[in-house]
Amino acid sequence: MDNKLKARHIGAVNWIGLWTLYEKEVGRFLKVWSQTLLGPVVSSLLFIIVFSVALGAGSRMVGDVPYLSFLVPGLIMMTMIQNAFANSSSSIIGGKMQGSITDVLLPPLSANEFLMGYAGGAVTRGLLCGGSVLFAISFWVDLSISNIALLLYYALVANTIMALLGLIAGIWADKFDQVSAVTNFIVTPLSFLSGTFYTLDRLPPFWQSLSQFNPFFYMIDGFRAGFIGQAEGSLLIGAVFVLVIAAVLWVAALALLRSGYKLKA
Numbered sequence: 001m002d003n004k005l006k007a008r009h010i011g012a013v014n015w016i017g018l019w020t021l022y023e024k025e026v027g028r029f030l031k032v033w034s035q036t037l038l039g040p041v042v043s044s045l046l047f048i049i050v051f052s053v054a055l056g057a058g059s060r061m062v063g064d065v066p067y068l069s070f071l072v073p074g075l076i077m078m079t080m081i082q083n084a085f086a087n088s089s090s091s092i093i094g095g096k097m098q099g100s101i102t103d104v105l106l107p108p109l110s111a112n113e114f115l116m117g118y119a120g121g122a123v124t125r126g127l128l129c130g131g132s133v134l135f136a137i138s139f140w141v142d143l144s145i146s147n148i149a150l151l152l153y154y155a156l157v158a159n160t161i162m163a164l165l166g167l168i169a170g171i172w173a174d175k176f177d178q179v180s181a182v183t184n185f186i187v188t189p190l191s192f193l194s195g196t197f198y199t200l201d202r203l204p205p206f207w208q209s210l211s212q213f214n215p216f217f218y219m220i221d222g223f224r225a226g227f228i229g230q231a232e233g234s235l236l237i238g239a240v241f242v243l244v245i246a247a248v249l250w251v252a253a254l255a256l257l258r259s260g261y262k263l264k265a
Contacts, residue, residue, distance in 0.1 A: 025121020074196035084126030092170025122163030151226025164249035
């Protein structure tokens, strides 16, 4: 009787390893769902309360659209992208600081599979946060979907961009403070200055022109158009712009993983 163990044939893609890594990433944020899913819902509802009660936005209009209907898609997108970034960045930097990143690097996973596992987990968190916020706010604000394809496209691409950016930030950073710096000085300012709370025509001409180079503007503008059927910028330019950024970040993250930069001793 032959007692030799047969090596498992992995094939072109290690689907078992990829699914295991994805499950690990999803399980990581689901274990603290009150923080990762419920927290963003509460924050978004507070925004709605402040704008509708304190600022009297409930009766305001943006063109022929109620202000709250204009505001909500931006809040949902902002919630999704911030959580997608937080998931991948915290997972990588946490693994590096605890020394557990080695457990992920040792299995027979290619750089592409590693990337898909981490990015997939971050995108899932972003989408779950967005869905939770949409469900909760629907009891407060009357929402309708104008174009489901547009909505899904921008949701998926935007979450992918932020998941990849979080992955790159986590690889680059040596401590949590550096990841927080990226959040505080890049992610948060760009998301708040993207037209989430206002239309671009309220800005001076210089800032209007500058906003055309802000990828967060196209993410939110395209996603909002999926709800209200109106966009401030070109949907075609926006769709191509965010897709190109996602492709560039994917290539950059893949290059970092293949080089072992700050991951391998």
